Amino acid sequence: MIYAQIAVCAEEIEQKVIELRRDFHAYPELPWKEVETSKKIEENLRSLGYENIRRGFGGTESGVVADITGKADGPTLALRADIDALPLQEDVDVPWRSTCDGVMHACGHDAHAAILLGVAHILASLKEQIPGRVRLIFQPAEESGVRSGAKQLIEEGALDGVDAIGGLHVWSPLQMGKVGFRKGAMMASADIWDIYVKGRGGHGSRPHEAVDPTIAAATMISTVQTIVSREIDPLETVVVSVGKLESGTAPNIIPETAHIQGNIRTTSPVIRDSMEGRLRRIAGGIASALRCEAKVAFTPVYPVTVNNDAMADMLLDVVKKVKGEESYEEVAIVMGSEDFSFYQQKVPGVFCFLGMGDPAKGSDAQHHSPQFQVNEDVLKDGVILLSSFAFHFFQASSC
Numbered sequence: 474m475i476y477a478q479i480a481v482c483a484e485e486i487e488q489k490v491i492e493l494r495r496d497f498h499a500y501p502e503l504p505w506k507e508v509e510t511s512k513k514i515e516e517n518l519r520s521l522g523y524e525n526i527r528r529g530f531g532g533t534e535s536g537v538v539a540d541i542t543g544k545a546d547g548p549t550l551a552l553r554a555d556i557d558a559l560p561l562q563e564d565v566d567v568p569w570r571s572t573c574d575g576v577m578h579a580c581g582h583d584a585h586a587a588i589l590l591g592v593a594h595i596l597a598s599l600k601e602q603i604p605g606r607v608r609l610i611f612q613p614a615e616e617s618g619v620r621s622g623a624k625q626l627i628e629e630g631a632l633d634g635v636d637a638i639g640g641l642h643v644w645s646p647l648q649m650g651k652v653g654f655r656k657g658a659m660m661a662s663a664d665i666w667d668i669y670v671k672g673r674g675g676h677g678s679r680p681h682e683a684v685d686p687t688i689a690a691a692t693m694i695s696t697v698q699t700i701v702s703r704e705i706d707p708l709e710t711v712v713v714s715v716g717k718l719e720s721g722t723a724p725n726i727i728p729e730t731a732h733i734q735g736n737i738r739t740t741s742p743v744i745r746d747s748m749e750g751r752l753r754r755i756a757g758g759i760a761s762a763l764r765c766e767a768k769v770a771f772t773p774v775y776p777v778t779v780n781n782d783a784m785a786d787m788l789l790d791v792v793k794k795v796k797g798e799e800s801y802e803e804v805a806i807v808m809g810s811e812d813f814s815f816y817q818q819k820v821p822g823v824f825c826f827l828g829m830g831d832p833a834k835g836s837d838a839q840h841h842s843p844q845f846q847v848n849e850d851v852l853k854d855g856v857i858l859l860s861s862f863a864f865h866f867f868q869a870s871s872c
Contacts, residue, residue: 475602476795479860482595487853489594493517494587494852495569501558501576501583504614504622507535510556510586514611515539517590521597523609531625535613538631540606541596547605548636550866551820552859553813554589555582555615555622564843565835579845581643581829584852586611588641591856596863604867608635615812618774619665623812627819636870637784638822639862640813641855645837647828649848652792652858653804654825656785660778661710661738662745663810667770668693668756674729683727687720689763690731693756694718697735700751705744712738712808740806742777775810776818784823787869791862796854802828827855 493513502510514537515528523539530536536556540549563570563577571577589609596607610631614622632638647653670690675683694715701711713735720731739745749771760767792801804826813824829848830837836848 475599475864476861478599479595479857479864480795482598483591483853483856483860486591486594486856490587490591490852490856491849493590494583494847494849497556497583497586498578498847499569499572501571501573501578503560503576504557504617505531505533505535505620507556507613508533511535511537511611511613514556514586514590518593518609521593523593523597530613530629531622533613536622536626537611538608538626540608541600541603542606543603544601545604547867548870549606549608549634550863551608551610551632551635551638551816552589552592552863553610553612553638553640553816554585555612556586557582557614557616557622559616559841561841561843565846577843579842580616580840581847582615584643584847584855585641588852588855588859591852592859592863595856595860602864604871607863619772621775621812621815623815627815632816632819635820637820637866638816639784639788639859639866640822640824641827641859642811642824643829643847643851643855644826645830645840645845647802647804647826647830649829649831649836649851650800651802651828652796652800652825653802653828654780654785654788654823655803655806656780656782658740658777658806659780659804659824660811660814661740661806661808662742662777662814663774664737664745664748665772665774666735666737666752668733668752669768669770670731670733670760671766672729672764675727677725677727680727684764685727686731686765687728689760689765689767690718690720690733692759692763694733696755696759697752700748700755704751709744710740710806710808711744738808738810740777742779745777775812776814778811778814778824779817780823781817781821784821787865788823788825788862791858791865795857795861827851827858
């Protein structure tokens with residue numbers, strides 16, 4: 474049976490996957506600068522006989538996409554791993570700690586890259602049993618926000634000819650041994666908004682001769698919260714946060730301008746599409762009432778991560794087969810965001826969390842923290858899970 478073969482292969486290459494992860498961790502690279510990481514990935518894929526290998530996206534040398542084709546005609550499944558690191562100083566003393574000052578793999582992308590290379594080994598060894606094509610996407614710049622790696626790779630053809638996609642994320646909040654996901658919305662969207670308020674400056678002792686933009690800005694800050702409390706169904710999930718306020722230069726000067734910046738997260742694509750209009754209405758109304766002018770800039774960043782129902786069912790079948798039914802956990806919606814969502818807007822996709830939380834191993838530290846550590850005991854599980862999912866996808870597609 475194919476799952477037994479995958480398990481044996483994964484056992485044989487486990488140490489290699491661990492070594493790859495440690496190497497990626499020791500030499501982290503920031504978004505769109507993952508040049509050496511991409512070269513190492515390309516070398517491994519070439520040695521395994523992959524085809525259609527392409528390295529370099531977005532005008533950089535970062536990112537790798539490659540195919541492996543079995544002997545039978547069939548659909549194309551993509552599997553994705555992100556490969557970028559974060560601008561963070563590591564606070565973990567291990568032999569493979571980051572050698573780059575102020576740069577660290579603090580989210581687990583080093584593990585994702587290593588796991589997908591492990592999958593590459595297994596697919597190569599079982600190539601004659603693949604009834605279709607698998608495309609491996611080693612994506613740069615997941616942490617890049619507006620300049621998302623996923624968005625750029627899609628624009629440059631990474632999903633051309635692809636029928637479906639799968640991916641995973643090692644997850645410290647989830648207990649080791651668990652695989653967590655859900656149908657439908659799984660992770661929130663993330664967008665940035667700016668409100669620029671213009672008044673008329675003057676002396677703090679003569680406010681009647683000025684038009685104070687700080688009063689308008691303060692009113693806007695409190696009023697935008699009523700979008701959530703009074704305009705959105707309480708059963709929906711929306712977060713409106715103000716992260717930045719700039720206004721004034723001295724305590725006795727009424728400033729000319731004020732600038733508010735914040736972010737919005739929601740799990741509904743429909744509500745997400747409505748938020749810009751709501752912000753513009755509130756900002757414009759308050760500015761007019763307080764004799765100011767307001768301009769609103771809305772910057773879409775990441776869509777909602779939405780798991781396709783059929784793909785989620787396939788993944789659940791795989792989890793039950795290779796890890797046992799008790800290993801599955803239907804996780805609550807996470808208000809963090811993922812640019813995997815861009816792929817899911819184009820083709821059916823499923824994204825899951827690979828639980829690795831274990832206080833005894835220090836692998837329960839928060840993602841994006843200096844104390845973050847990958848639990849290497851779950852790397853083999855990730856390889857088995859994605860490899861098995863690929864074969865199950867082909868079996869399900871042929872039914």
